Amino acid sequence: MPRALITGITGQDGSYLTELLLEQGYQVHGVVRRTSSLDRSRLHDLYHDPNVYGKSLFLHYAELDDATTFRRVLGTASPDEIYHLAGQSHVGLSFEIPESTCKMTGMATLRLLEMIQDQEKVPRFFHAASSEIFGKPAELPQNEKTPFKPVNPYGASKAFATNMVSIYRNTFGVFGVNGIMFNHESPRRGENFVTRKICRAAAAIKLGKQNELLLGDTSAKRDWGHARDYVRGMWLSLQHTTAEDYVFATGHLHSVQDVVDTAFKTVNLNPGDYVRQDQRFMRPTEPQRLVGDPTKAKRLLNWEPSTSFHDMIEEMTQIEMKRLDGEYVKD
Numbered sequence: 001m002p003r004a005l006i007t008g009i010t011g012q013d014g015s016y017l018t019e020l021l022l023e024q025g026y027q028v029h030g031v032v033r034r035t036s037s038l039d040r041s042r043l044h045d046l047y048h049d050p051n052v053y054g055k056s057l058f059l060h061y062a063e064l065d066d067a068t069t070f071r072r073v074l075g076t077a078s079p080d081e082i083y084h085l086a087g088q089s090h091v092g093l094s095f096e097i098p099e100s101t102c103k104m105t106g107m108a109t110l111r112l113l114e115m116i117q118d119q120e121k122v123p124r125f126f127h128a129a130s131s132e133i134f135g136k137p138a139e140l141p142q143n144e145k146t147p148f149k150p151v152n153p154y155g156a157s158k159a160f161a162t163n164m165v166s167i168y169r170n171t172f173g174v175f176g177v178n179g180i181m182f183n184h185e186s187p188r189r190g191e192n193f194v195t196r197k198i199c200r201a202a203a204a205i206k207l208g209k210q211n212e213l214l215l216g217d218t219s220a221k222r223d224w225g226h227a228r229d230y231v232r233g234m235w236l237s238l239q240h241t242t243a244e245d246y247v248f249a250t251g252h253l254h255s256v257q258d259v260v261d262t263a264f265k266t267v268n269l270n271p272g273d274y275v276r277q278d279q280r281f282m283r284p285t286e287p288q289r290l291v292g293d294p295t296k297a298k299r300l301l302n303w304e305p306s307t308s309f310h311d312m313i314e315e316m317t318q319i320e321m322k323r324l325d326g327e328y329v330k331d
């Protein structure tokens with residue numbers, strides 16, 4: 001039975017990846033911060049399933065900046081594969097807490113690389129890198145060779161971590177993979193990311209539970225795919241014979257306004273009646289034209305996104321309607 005260790009297991013990607021790895025017959029170990037609550041978390045069902053928790057799924061308390069406890073978890077879990085997904089992942093927030101973003105996103109990755117090198121059996125290592133490393137890119141679309149030009153503290157810390165994974169791969173032979181993840185969303189997305197915020201608001205307004213939706217820059221564009229597809233890419237990348245970097249993206253750009261239009265159309269409302277711009281949600285700088293070229297992932301891993309932008313936003317909005325109506329939804 002292969003053994004995997006996931007940092008950030010309680011997040012959107014961590015929960016989908018856990019389900020995928022359990023289906024593939026893995027024993028899954030997750031690192032959980034002491035402050036996280038598992039009740040009502042995305043792992044709630046698995047955590048409360050006696051056939052899963054304690055049998056094929058194990059959770060360990062540790063902080064990424066506490067090397068002693070983390071080393072202990074590594075010893076207990078003895079993983080064949082590590083999926084490093086944890087970190088401060090909100091770009092806007094990284095302007096407010098730049099130091100801790102660099103510590104949690106950049107330095108924590110380096111610390112993990114150092115630790116796994118000391119292991120008797122060195123596990124394969126997946127790092128969730130980000131399209132934010134490209135910032136204001138010189139070329140369009142971006143691929144694995146596009147130079148890094150981050151424009152915010154989050155992107156800079158991810159660029160540092162991405163470089164470190166390459167350095168440990170090229171210098172010390174670690175099987176380290178950077179998955180350069182473009183935006184990926186789902187009904188499990190955190191509420192402060194724009195797609196979930198919009199889908200939830202459209203549903204809440206439809207149900208009379210909210211009056212308006214305040215947004216920042218609605219002309220901002222992103223390459224948005226479905227998180228379920230992207231975690232499959234993570235897993236495939238560690239099964240390949242060689243350690244490589246991969247862009248995971250759809251190759252299609254949409255604006256925040258497109259998200260608004262699709263979500264409000266799903267509930268038959270006119271967005272113009274409800275959406276307002278609010279300075280508080282504007283960022284000091286915006287990356288530009290972040291759109292990925294996933295050709296390499298397709299060629300080497302046979303990876304392709306399977307859910308369209310339109311279907312994803314519609315699904316997210318419909319699920320919000322059910323949730324706000326008090327229905328339990330297994331998404």
Ligand code: GDD
Pocket residue numbers: 089090091092129130131132181182183184192193194195197214215216217218220221222256281282283286
């Ligand atoms: N969050 C948020 N809230 N974003 C808004 C809002 C708002 O009210 N209004 C407009 N936006 C714009 C942001 O300025 C940005 O241009 C875009 O919507 C997307 O914002 P987010 O959903 O917060 O995602 P992100 O692109 O900044 O970062 C996400 O994707 C990266 C690339 O995959 C995060 O998941 C990162 O962790 C990830 O690396």
